[in-house]
Amino acid sequence: MTAPTLVREAAGPADPPRADAGPAMSTNPSDAAARSRTGAPPLLVCDRIDRSFGGLKALKSVSIAISPGQIFGLVGPNGSGKTTMVNAITGFYPPDAGRVMFDGRDLKGLKPHRIARLGIARTFQNLALFRGMSVLDNILVGRHIHMRPGALKSLFYPVWARPAEIRHRRHVEDIIDFLQLQDVRDMAVEVIPLGLQKRVELARALAAEPRLLVLDEPMAGMNQEEKEYMARFILDARDAFGAAVLLIEHHMDVVTALCDRLLVLSYGEPIAEGDPHAVIAEPAVVAAYLGKGRTRAA
Numbered sequence: 001m002t003a004p005t006l007v008r009e010a011a012g013p014a015d016p017p018r019a020d021a022g023p024a025m026s027t028n029p030s031d032a033a034a035r036s037r038t039g040a041p042p043l044l045v046c047d048r049i050d051r052s053f054g055g056l057k058a059l060k061s062v063s064i065a066i067s068p069g070q071i072f073g074l075v076g077p078n079g080s081g082k083t084t085m086v087n088a089i090t091g092f093y094p095p096d097a098g099r100v101m102f103d104g105r106d107l108k109g110l111k112p113h114r115i116a117r118l119g120i121a122r123t124f125q126n127l128a129l130f131r132g133m134s135v136l137d138n139i140l141v142g143r144h145i146h147m148r149p150g151a152l153k154s155l156f157y158p159v160w161a162r163p164a165e166i167r168h169r170r171h172v173e174d175i176i177d178f179l180q181l182q183d184v185r186d187m188a189v190e191v192i193p194l195g196l197q198k199r200v201e202l203a204r205a206l207a208a209e210p211r212l213l214v215l216d217e218p219m220a221g222m223n224q225e226e227k228e229y230m231a232r233f234i235l236d237a238r239d240a241f242g243a244a245v246l247l248i249e250h251h252m253d254v255v256t257a258l259c260d261r262l263l264v265l266s267y268g269e270p271i272a273e274g275d276p277h278a279v280i281a282e283p284a285v286v287a288a289y290l291g292k293g294r295t296r297a298a
């Protein structure tokens with residue numbers, strides 16, 4: 001198998017605008033930016049999110065808008081608040097202030113599993129796979145949000161559940177083919193290389209059929225070839241499934257190659273947003289990465 005090259009592909013197809021979509025928050029500049037790329041209203045809008053841990057302000061008025069089919073990069077030095085932002089969106093650490101709207105719906109008060117059911121799937125910075133389970137079974141876990149057997153259905157398990165189970169397995173097999181995991185599908189997940197484990201996490205997220213895919217450092221610890229495969233799979237996933245992607249990544253070559261738009265955080269604050277190539281050249285961004293020019297404010 002030849003490694004795909006890490007090149008920017010033409011933007012993928014956007015979902016047609018949904019008549020009922022789009023929160024009424026068009027004053028947000030990110031919102032306008034998201035809309036301008038595809039013409040579709042944003043799928044995700046985070047409006048001035050704050051989040052503290054004790055006296056530490058991990059996020060200070062962070063706004064994001066992502067439209068269907070867009071790959072949005074979120075970068076920043078270690079501890080700048082990227083994972084906290086992911087946790088605010090996915091319901092693990094609800095914001096102290098600000099709103100998260102997904103497809104026009106306010107996510108306030110919703111638990112992570114309810115948010116997942118609305119169509120947001122994530123991968124974790126540190127792998128969160130089930131050791132002792134096969135690759136196939138780990139990916140099947142991603143289908144659980146679509147498995148809701150009622151008491152009556154359970155009573156007639158063979159009649160109701162079998163066809164559903166076959167459907168779920170077929171969907172998972174398609175994803176295994178899509179991500180080229182056939183050779184390891186029956187292996188215990190902990191014995192396969194890290195690069196493939198990361199791919200299994202992506203597969204599990206895709207199994208949920210998300211409309212927004214949140215990828216927290218999907219290439220951490222990978223060598224160049226593995227990074228190039230993963231980059232190709234992210235682009236293909238966006239194109240094949242029409243999902244929007246929020247990508248957190250430290251590798252700048254990846255970010256500039258994949259992302260349509262980039263937001264940089266430093267000490268929990270947005271310091272630059274826009275075209276990835278332009279953003280990473282901004283003096284404030286260079287200074288943040290070199291650790292110059294700012295002192296941490298609590």
Ligand SMILES: Nc1ncnc2c1ncn2[C@@H]1O[C@H](COP(=O)(O)OP(=O)(O)OP(=O)(O)O)[C@@H](O)[C@H]1O
Pocket residue numbers: 053056058076077078079080081082083084085125
């Ligand atoms: N559960 C928590 N309790 C206390 N502090 C936390 C918690 N989660 C995050 N923080 C703090 O919030 C700040 C932002 O952390 P976060 O993990 O969001 O940064 P990050 O940009 O994702 O960093 P990295 O690139 O190292 O993963 C850090 O100072 C971190 O120590």
